[in-house]
Amino acid sequence: MEDSHPARIRAADADRERVATAVQTAGSEGRLTLDEVEERLTHVYAARFTDELTALTADLPRPAPPRPGFPLTAAMLRRHPALRxxxxxxxxxxxxxxxxWAVLGAGFFWPAFPLFWLxxxxxxxxxxxxxxxxxxxxxxY
Incomplete structure (x- = not known):
């Protein structure tokens, strides 16, 4: 007998917390009323499958993707020897x-220009x- 329904994936606690945070954020932004937040949170913590969680936030805007931070980190220096x-x-x-500059005793700090470009x-x-x-x-490379 062939199952006509796709396999459902069980929701983890982390999935529920992620959706609960999205619902609470929507409530704090005024997108949902307090009653809607309470109702959705009740459903979030009662959900057993991920498709149930998806339905609870389907009408909410998606968060903007995170912007890349400052490109230079210690991890990047460890990962790329060329940067080191x-x-x-x-x-x-x-x-x-x-x-x-110090040995020549020049008054004007001329190394500032090449140091800037370096x-x-x-x-x-x-x-x-x-x-x-x-x-x-x-x-x-």
Whole structure:
């Protein structure tokens, strides 16, 4: 005998909490009345399957996807040795330029211009790596 209904997936506590948070957020934004929030939360915690949970938030707007944060993190530096090398080169060149400026006794701090572009190049490199990480697995190059 063939089952005409697709297999239903049981809801986990984490699924219920995620939907309950969405319902509470909708209530705090004024999208749902207090009675609607209470009624939906009752159904959320009584739900046994994920399709029951989906129906409880079908008329609510979807949250905006999270924006990427600052591209440079310690995890990214560990994951991409090329960024560590780039950072080391920027620091080494910065030290050399500042030492040269100090030894020559120039009044105007001219190393600010090359240091600015070195720093910009490093952050652009980090942003490109971050975008590539979001698109798929890192390809060594």
């Amino acid at each position: 090398v780039h950072a080391a080169v920027v620091v080494a060149v910065a030290v050399l330029l500042i030492v040269r 720093t910009v190049s490093f952050f652009v490199h980090a942003r490109v790596r971050s975008a590539r990480d979001r698109l798929g697995p890192a390809v060594p």
